[in-house]
Amino acid sequence: MDAKDYLLTSSQYSQQFSACLWDYNTLNVMKLYRNGGTTASKCLELIGEDFILTAELAKPLLHVWLLNNQDVSKNIRLILPEPAACIAVCPKQVYLALGMTCKLYVWHISSGKLLSVQQKNYQPITCIKFSSDGEFVLVGGQDGMLVAYNLCDLVALSNNYLAQTDIGQVEPIYVKSDHSLPITDLHIGTFGKKSRFATVSSDQTCRLYNLLTGENLLTLVFDEPLFSVIFDACCWQLYVGGASGVVRTFSLQQPPRSVTHHVDKKTSLTFEGHTKKVTCLDLNSSNTVLATGSDDNFVFTWDIKSRQILKKIEHKAPITNIKFVMAYENFFADVVKPKTVINTLERNTDFGSDFKIAQIQLDDIELSDDENALDKQKIRESIKKENTRLRVINKQLYNAALEIRKKYCNNVRE
Incomplete structure (x- = not known):
């Protein structure tokens, strides 16, 4: 192709x-x-070069397709505790994050283990995104709150060896409550922890932040509620979709001197064509074509330079998701051998005696006939304690490394 x-x-x-x-x-x-x-909206993802993953609207189900197969996979059953509002797959295809009502769920994809359940938002979660390096997880909600987590904290086995109710909640890196109405969309740049990220809200504002620190770099005030946002790979041009169907672009190469800036038609370029609100945006791999999806049942592709409509793709209902994807060979391969394993999703975080690593170790131990059940139980308990101790030590080493990095970075800045 x-x-x-x-x-x-x-x-x-x-x-x-x-x-x-x-x-x-x-x-x-x-x-x-x-x-x-x-x-459902914000519930369409690719898992590597192998699978398409979606969440069904108003049902507690995830559906999986092999890229070359047009029928949903019947061998993979992914049943959720409740319907998902948004999903995200980490860049290395290892972890799956879902927002369900006010809770953030994180699963290990290949084992199906539920690693973390967090509830920091007071109202339902609306969007979830991983940073390009997979280090951060950002969560936006209807309460206007943005919560930033370190992925390592969410999936640390030393935390999740016990039930979630026993270990409590993971402390976020930072929490931002700058929006007064629901966060409707967010986008993170491609420079890892040095990236910026943008949020838009029904309160008619778009806010630009530093990902590492959470510092609010710029606030753009519009004259209508906003529903979608994206910026290009270089973080030079910001695109925002509003309730009127107009997509506005704002240059970040020459930002205004003030932190807060009011944007109108005179100070921004526009992409005009949709008749209803623009719910989703995406840019192709070369950043030359913008795709927009709207409640008017149309997907438009635009030439970035001329801001002219290239193609119109009509659907029979409002658009829920659009995503540019690479032209992988697996789309047209006769046989696909997945590199990623997808397992049934578990419903609780208490690994107990069924924790796979510990179970494999136990199975490898050969006990003689004269050893009784009490001896077996003692061996099991000793292995559990040793595993727990090692995980706690690893977590302490990781926290110490973070503190050293923060101290070093502060000294360099000074």
């Missing part, structure tokens, strides 16, 4: 497909992914 990337879309009409893969240059349909119900 000549195209370097394709466009993956979903809408609220699921009779035809749950997700559709388009060649956005020719409007040819490459694949239809069926039988997964209606894909």
Whole structure:
């Protein structure tokens, strides 16, 4: 295939497909992914070069497709405690994060282990994003609160050896309550911990932050509620989708001197074509084409330089997700051998005696016939204690390394 990337879309009409893969240059349909119900907004992800993952609207189900198979996988059953509002897969395809009501769930994908359940938001979670290096997890909610976690803290086995109710909650890196209404979308740059990230809200503001410190770098005030945001790979151009259907772009190369700046049609360039609110945005891999999805049932692709519409893709219902994806060979391969293993998701964080690493060690121990059940139990208990002790030590070493890094960074700045 000549195209370097394709466009993956979903809408609220699921009779035809749950997700559709388009060649956005020719409007040819490459694949239809069926039988997964209606894909909820912010619930469409790729797992490496192997799978498409979606969450079904208003149902506690995740659906998985192999890239080359248009029918949902029947061998992988992913049942959730409750319907998911948003999902995110870490860049290394190891962890899966979901927002369900006010709780953040983090699973280990290959084992299905539930590693963490956090509840910092007071109202339902609306969006989750991993940083490009996988070190940070950002969570936005209807309460206008943004919570930033260190992924290592969320998945540390020393914390999760006991039930979540016993160990308490992980302390976030920082919490921001700058928005007065729900956070509707957020986007993180591609420079790891040195990135910026942006949030938009129904309170008509877009806020730009430093990812590492949480410092508010810029606040843009618009004249309408905002529902989607993205900026290019260089973090030079910011694109914001509003309730009126207009997408506005703002240059970050020459930011205003004041932290707060009011944006109107005179001070920003616009992409005008949609008739209803723009719910999702994405840029292709070369940052030359912008894709927008709206409640008017259309997906538009735009030429960035001229701000002209290139193609219009009509759906039968409001758009829920759009995503540019690389043109992987697995989309058209006869046989796909997945590099990632997906296991059934567990419902609690208490590993107990079924914790796989400890169980493998126990199975490798050969006991003679004259050793009784009491001896076996003692061996099990000693291995459990040793595992717990080692995990605590690893956690302490990690915390010490973080403190040294912070101290070193502060000295360098001074």
